[in-house]
Amino acid sequence: MLKRITHTFIHVLDQDEALDFYVGKLGMVVHTDADIGVMRWLTVTLPDEPDLQLALMLPGPPAFDDTTAGQIRELVSKGAGGGGVIFETDDCIGTYERLCAVGVEFTQEPTERFYGTDCALRDPFGNPIRFTQPPEGPIVVPSPEELRAQA
Amino acid sequence: MRSARGRPNLTDAYLGLPYAWEMLRGIEERNRRMLRARDAMDRAFAQPLDIPALARVAHSSPAHFSRQFRAVFGETPHRYLQRRRVERAMELLRETERPVTEICFDVGFNSLGTFSRTFSEIVGESPSSYRVRFADGGGALRVPACWAMAWMRPAG
Numbered sequence: 001m002l003k004r005i006t007h008t009f010i011h012v013l014d015q016d017e018a019l020d021f022y023v024g025k026l027g028m029v030v031h032t033d034a035d036i037g038v039m040r041w042l043t044v045t046l047p048d049e050p051d052l053q054l055a056l057m058l059p060g061p062p063a064f065d066d067t068t069a070g071q072i073r074e075l076v077s078k079g080a081g082g083g084g085v086i087f088e089t090d091d092c093i094g095t096y097e098r099l100c101a102v103g104v105e106f107t108q109e110p111t112e113r114f115y116g117t118d119c120a121l122r123d124p125f126g127n128p129i130r131f132t133q134p135p136e137g138p139i140v141v142p143s144p145e146e147l148r149a150q151a
Numbered sequence: 152m153r154s155a156r157g158r159p160n161l162t163d164a165y166l167g168l169p170y171a172w173e174m175l176r177g178i179e180e181r182n183r184r185m186l187r188a189r190d191a192m193d194r195a196f197a198q199p200l201d202i203p204a205l206a207r208v209a210h211s212s213p214a215h216f217s218r219q220f221r222a223v224f225g226e227t228p229h230r231y232l233q234r235r236r237v238e239r240a241m242e243l244l245r246e247t248e249r250p251v252t253e254i255c256f257d258v259g260f261n262s263l264g265t266f267s268r269t270f271s272e273i274v275g276e277s278p279s280s281y282r283v284r285f286a287d288g289g290g291a292l293r294v295p296a297c298w299a300m301a302w303m304r305p306a307g
Contacts, residue, residue, distance in 0.1 A: 013179065070175050077182035078223050079189070107190040113295060120297060126186055130297065 007043065009055045010083035011076050013125045015042050018056040021124050025102055026087075028054070038062055046087075054085065077126045084128040092117040092133035115139050184209045185223040188216070192232045193300060196239060197259045200232060236260060237273050238304040242296075244282040251278045273305050 012018040019042070022028045028044040031053050039060070043053035059072040075081050089095050092110045096119050100106060107128075108120035116139070118132040188209040192200060205228055206216035220228045236258040243254045252263055255278075260266035270278050 070171075073175060073179055074182060077179040077186070079186045105187070105190075107194055108297070109194075111296065115295060118295075118297075122186075122190070126183055 005052060007053045007055055008085075009057050010085065010123075010127055011059050011072055011081050011125075012056045012123070012127075013058070013073055013076060015040055015056055015058050017124055018042070019044075021104075022054070022056065025099060025104055079122070079126045079128065081125075081127055084130075086130045086132060089131045089133050092119055092131055095131055114142050181219060182223050184211065185220050188220065188228060189224060189231060192228070192235050196232065196235045197257060199259070199261070202228065232259075233269055234273060234304045234306075235300075237270050238300065240266070240270060240278065241274070241281065241303065241305070242299055244278055245285050251282075254278070 019030070022044050023030060027047070029047050031043045031045045031050065032041055033043075034041045040058065041055070043055045045051075045053050059069040060066075061069065064072060072081065076083075096106065096110050099121070104121055105124075106119060106121045108118075110117050110119040114135075116132050116134040118130055120128065120130050122128060188205045188211075191205060191208045202216060203213045206213045209216055209220070211219055217227050217229070220231070224231065226234075239258040240254050243249055243257060244251070247254075249257070251267075255263050255266035258266075260269070267277060270281075274281055276284070
């Protein structure tokens with residue numbers, strides 16, 4: 001039986017810049033930063049969730065040939081890299097305001113939906129990120145009539 | 152094989168091309184600027200966006216912007232914005248009872264005629280006909296807006 005997810009991966013275009021963003025701005029912490037010769041194995045976690053590592057991967061040889069690495073970089077920079085992260089937060093609006101103030105690029109302001117309050121942003125390279133604050137109590141999918149009444 | 156700071160571990164064969172790395176960085180930088188303009192359309196579709204305003208977001212000249220955007224995303228920014236506004240209108244038609252005339256302005260069109268014509272051309276039927284047909288077919292779609300915006304913007 002599979003037990004849990006321990007690592008997930010995202011392509012970045014510069015690992016130092018990725019650290020500035022994921023650690024310096026979002027408040028994650030470095031789990032592993034290891035020069036293993038052919039690549040730099042760099043993972044970060046949330047302070048309260050050390051068992052789920054986000055690996056910040058720089059595409060390049062020998063894993064990807066030069067042309068492929070270039071194609072991946074082009075796709076990431078147009079928002080089509082395929083990676084992305086959704087974080088749960090206990091304060092969507094506060095987090096949004098704090099990160100706006102330090103120049104993070106938001107693509108959607110905090111918005112109330114039936115599944116909570118969420119907002120959207122991009123990392124410096126183009127990867128999509130969301131912060132979702134779940135509603136208090138269970139998520140209830142509204143009926144069409146309730147949706148119309150809300151709108 | 153340690154790479155120079157900021158440069159990925161691309162091999163000598165690749166970097167041996169005299170301007171390959173600079174060219175790639177140029178493409179990435181252009182893509183990122185165009186993505187910023189596309190994000191602005193997704194975020195502010197209800198506002199009176201025009202090509203000069205979007206070109207400013209993309210740090211491009213109005214003359215070059217549309218061509219560059221199309222090279223990156225396969226359609227002109229004008230068309231992208233039309234489809235975004237129509238997609239948002241489709242949601243409001245499905246999930247609210249707001250009059251068509253109000254939805255037209257809600258999503259950024261400034262004339263009912265342009266809205267109806269653009270909607271019909273893209274969706275294949277008028278806004279009111281779409282609303283009736285959707286209501287007959289089973290009511291509202293209860294999906295997150297981010298999902299709807301990514302996957303329900305009409306193609307074609």
